[in-house]
Amino acid sequence: MAVKGTIPKTMKALVAYSKDDYRFEPEYPTPECGADDIIIKTEACGICAGDLKCSHGAAMFWGDDIQPSWVKPPFIPGHEFFGTVVQIGENVTDFQLGDRVAADQIVPCGKCRFCKDGHYWMCQPHDMFGFMYYTNGGMAEYVRYPKNAVVSKIPADMLMEQAVLIEPYGCSKHAVDRAEISNEDVVVISGAGTLGLGMVTYARMKNPKLLIVLDMQDNRLAKAKEFGADLILNPGKCDIDKEIKALTEGYGCDIYIEATGNPASVIQGLTIIRKLGTFVEFSVFSKETTVDWSIIGDRKELDIRGAHLSPYAYPFVIENMSKGNLKTDGIVTTTISLEDWERGFKLAGGAEGDLKVVIKFD
Incomplete structure (x- = not known):
């Protein structure tokens, strides 16, 4: 051979x-x-x-x-x-x-x-x-x-x-694609780690009506702002439900993307998302999450979508990193x-x- x-x-x-x-x-x-x-x-x-x-x-x-x-x-x-x-x-x-x-x-x-x-x-x-x-x-x-x-x-x-x-940003792209963001959507991304920040910089390219990022660490929120978030909020310092409802005439966000792997973030998302909203789950969890499933069906009729890996994403990510459209600094x-x-x-x-x-x- x-x-x-x-x-x-x-x-x-x-x-x-x-x-x-x-x-x-x-x-x-x-x-x-x-x-x-x-x-x-x-x-x-x-x-x-x-x-x-x-x-x-x-x-x-x-x-x-x-x-x-x-x-x-x-x-x-x-x-x-x-x-x-x-x-x-x-x-x-x-x-x-x-x-x-x-x-x-x-x-x-x-x-x-x-x-x-x-x-x-x-x-x-x-x-x-x-x-x-x-x-x-x-x-x-x-x-x-x-x-x-x-x-x-x-x-x-x-x-x-x-x-x-390239690999984590490919995963971020797939998660955001699963959300099918339009320019009329109020989007909340929960978590501003590497994957969450990859979602932020790509979601910015979708031009949503409002892009909100949540994280418990202010330094990560600052990076999210740098990467294109319109608004950054720390759940440890404010009432997230109250803040989101105030921004949406009491309805809630249109799209919630969960990128923390923390059960509390799942419950938070189901609370702040509007009826008929889209909830995208990407994270790997270390323990089970218990929620009231009647929220998903009887109360809000939500679209719950998973996101796994980075299909067909690498060429786009490589090209747009090279062009500077996807931010990576820091x-x-x-x-x-x-x-x-x-x-x-x-x-x-x-x-x-x-x-x-x-x-x-x-």
């Missing part, structure tokens, strides 16, 4: 052997390149809230008495990553050595009903980078992109601080080495007020 490019036999990697056993491995086997594969040298990998919740043992990843385990250890975490092509298999024709690339988090099977009808991000097997041993993620020096990976090229001159945000707040991953995970959990913490490779 002809393979172009060479890579070392071992690499530095963070490996999850179980929910209680994450280890930095200085000499882990590098991935092997098959005939249809691409091997990239990782430039950087962001630490996502999903990575943190997985490392904390959340049941949606590791299973419990109700649901089976989804992850397949030992695996290398990380899905917010990009890099440079350093090895390609003999059947690869669309990419060359030296290309900068990023891939969708999911690796679709191409055979299930969802893949066949174009909804590849809901692929039934649902293999994703950073959670399975056969689709290892970006917290390693090298990553293998298999044949079915959805790979996009990145401009050679794109800054690391932008390129590492999102990456800390870069660390892979060896310092434990501190990185702690910082990504908000220990010192960071937005996006990134593992950067030489």
Whole structure:
């Protein structure tokens, strides 16, 4: 088999052997390149809230008495990553050595009903980078992109601080698209972390009647204002229901996008949204949320929409980051080495007020 490019036999990697056993491995086997594969040298990998919740043992990843385990250890975490092509298999024709690339988090099977009808991000097997041993993620020096990976090229001159945000901003775009915002809508985005801010800068391009952002941290609200919010509100400092109702003649917001992963934000949204409104849920939750479902049906007849991953989003995100239409300044707040991953995970959990913490490779 002809393979172009060479890579070392071992690499530095963070490996999850179980929910209680994450280890930095200085000499882990590098991935092997098959005939249809691409091997990239990782430039950087962001630490996502999903990575943190997985490392904390959340049941949606590791299973419990109700649901089976989804992850397949030992695996290398990380899905917010990009890099440079350093090895390609003999059947690869669309990419060359030296290309900068990023891939969708999911690796679709191409055979299930969802893949066949174009909804590849809901692929039934649902293999994703950073959670399975056969689709290892970006917290390693090298990553293998298999044949079915959805790979996009990145401009050679794109800054690391932008390129590492392609995956989260793709998710932000999909969530906002699910809301179907018009220029007559009062839109509330709850949460101004990395994903929420990605939603803010993209929602601004939709030109809503009023774009309101909620967060408990004033520094994040200031960034939301910089990224295009018309109004910023801190739920810890004011009565959100009263404020939103005062702005909408007592009706409530037309659209509520939940991006915090906090059960209180869900209840808040159901309170402040108007009848016949649209509620979009994106977040990964670490615990269950209990609400009065009669609000959804009998009282308000709401449209409740989920948002998962970043389908068909990368080309748009890459183009509009490059043009400056999607703001990214100040999102990456800390870069660390892979060896310092434990501190990185702690910082990504908000220990010192960071937005996006990134593992950067030489």
